Amino acid sequence: MTPLSSATGPDLQADLDRAGFYPKMVADIIDEALDGRETGAHLVHLETHFDQHEVHRHITVLVLAEDVLLVAHVDDQQLDEKGKEVMAQVSTELVQLSKVTTVATSYVYHQPQNYSTGDMVKELTLGIAWAGAQRIDLAPAGCADPACDADHGYTGTSQQEDLVLRVSAEADGVNAVTAARGFAKSMRRASAPRGADASRPGAAAPAAEVRGRVGSRFGRNTHQG
Known part of the structure; x- marks a missing residue:
């Protein structure tokens, strides 16, 4: 397992690029979910799991943006043995900070x-x-x-x-x-x-x-x- 985390840089896109896990796709997903809110602190956490001959990766991105916490998660999966066909599954959740207990x-x-x-x-x-x-x-x-x-x-x-x-x-x-x-x-x-x-x-x-x-x-x- 090879994780990567970041929250130090002011540029979220730079941290997504550094993680290297479909950075453009993840950035577009985050942009759509935040719908114009200004981003603040963030955390990018990438993990790679090796299961026999298969490689499974997933990334979790947390972003504080004004009155909300965005939780974005992306998994990928190989659909064939050679890894030429890959599918990504994406989920986002927008949590009001007032709801965090x-x-x-x-x-x-x-x-x-x-x-x-x-x-x-x-x-x-x-x-x-x-x-x-x-x-x-x-x-x-x-x-x-x-x-x-x-x-x-x-x-x-x-x-x-x-x-x-x-x-x-x-x-x-x-x-x-x-x-x-x-x-x-x-x-x-x-x-x-x-x-x-x-x-x-x-x-x-x-x-x-x-x-x-x-x-x-x-x-x-x-x-x-």
């Missing part, structure tokens, strides 16, 4: 006992939720007593899955992680403004509620019984 970031640091301010993140996972779609995984709960046969109910995790992107310094490079981190910061500022703007109708959930959702997204256990 969670901007979650999960960080992985190497050798945290030696941490100093400014140390690079080894891996970053960015999760954005807006539609409330959740996956709940449950399993029977137990206890520390191996002889216990009591019913302890269930334990599990609840995760929101509108969008999750993982960027690794080892696989993607340090610049890719920095770019993803920068976009996450822009996304938080746009979806949960501070001060007077935070009280606007439809603003993102307050910090305490968001923290609770972040915990469930990344594996907080729930116990019943």
Whole structure:
């Protein structure tokens, strides 16, 4: 798998060209979806998967544009063994920033006992939720007593899955992680403004509620019984 991420350049087209995944087509799709809105921060994430003799690629582009977040995703697929016939499948979603409920970031640091301010993140996972779609995984709960046969109910995790992107310094490079981190910061500022703007109708959930959702997204256990 060979991912590529970017959010540092002011020119979205330049980053699409650098990714090299049908840049003109992707740019036209984004232009149509935004319908004249001015673009701001963006993140381009390209992944290539090798499955035996086949190569599968897909690109995800996130763009902040005025009052919306654009999520564009493109997959391609070879229709013949020689790869001469290729099909691209495109999807876009325009999300009102006022509907974004969670901007979650999960960080992985190497050798945290030696941490100093400014140390690079080894891996970053960015999760954005807006539609409330959740996956709940449950399993029977137990206890520390191996002889216990009591019913302890269930334990599990609840995760929101509108969008999750993982960027690794080892696989993607340090610049890719920095770019993803920068976009996450822009996304938080746009979806949960501070001060007077935070009280606007439809603003993102307050910090305490968001923290609770972040915990469930990344594996907080729930116990019943």
